[in-house]
């Protein structure tokens with residue numbers, strides 16, 4: 517998968533050189549290109565913002581640099597991907613919620629581009645223009661306000677890239693994760709068997725895989741009911757019964 521990210525803070529994306537995503541890049545599973553929006557300005561101060569029409573506090577990101585930056589992304593990426601256009605993802609507090617389901621859908625795409633806004637946001641005409649050339653999704657990380665899109669892109673790229681086959685060594689660990697199948701994850705334990713006077717659930721030492729699976733499933737249900745009753749309410753009861761039969 518090719519990933520392009522445009523930001524006025526390209527160094528914000530440096531963490532994508534680390535850990536599993538960095539390894540995926542080195543192994544060629546992920547081809548990440550970060551672009552500095554200011555490279556697409558032409559004035560001495562490399563200006564990317566201006567005052568809002570209609571007044572109001574703050575500044576708005578100018579359309580010209582964004583237009584040139586996205587033109588560059590499409591041209592450079594097409595040459596590398598063998599044609600086509602990216603799916604453009606623009607993080608924003610007013611976007612559709614970014615969910616595991618969306619991460620799975622986006623992980624199927626061959627090429628994603630991310631536009632990191634700042635200030636009060638990006639001139640709306642950039643979205644309108646982009647929609648004439650590529651799919652555009654405005655997505656929100658959650659119901660709180662950040663200062664820009666970079667943190668959201670770090671989270672989205674990690675959530676998406678880890679689903680690409682080969683990125684996570686053991687695909688098994690992608691199963692029974694929170695939000696993967698509608699339930700939260702079960703509690704996990706490792707050595708020592710007693711720590712500061714606290715032991716671990718006996719069933720985990722029993723060697724009975726069926727009982728362990730049942731315990732884990734019950735813990736997932738208990739945790740989901742306790743912490744995310746909304747998720748439990750959304751569960752398909754048939755799938756729940758199926759889960760029963762599976763353990």
Ligand SMILES: CN1CCCC[C@@H]1Cn1ccc2ccc(-c3n[nH]c(N)c3C#N)cc21
Nearest residue numbers: 607608633657658660661662663664665668
């Ligand atoms: C504060 N400032 C004036 C109000 C509007 C937002 C603006 C800041 N800002 C600019 C670009 C930008 C992109 C994403 C987000 C963002 N916030 N919360 C999320 N879940 C986000 C996502 N995903 C915030 C951004």
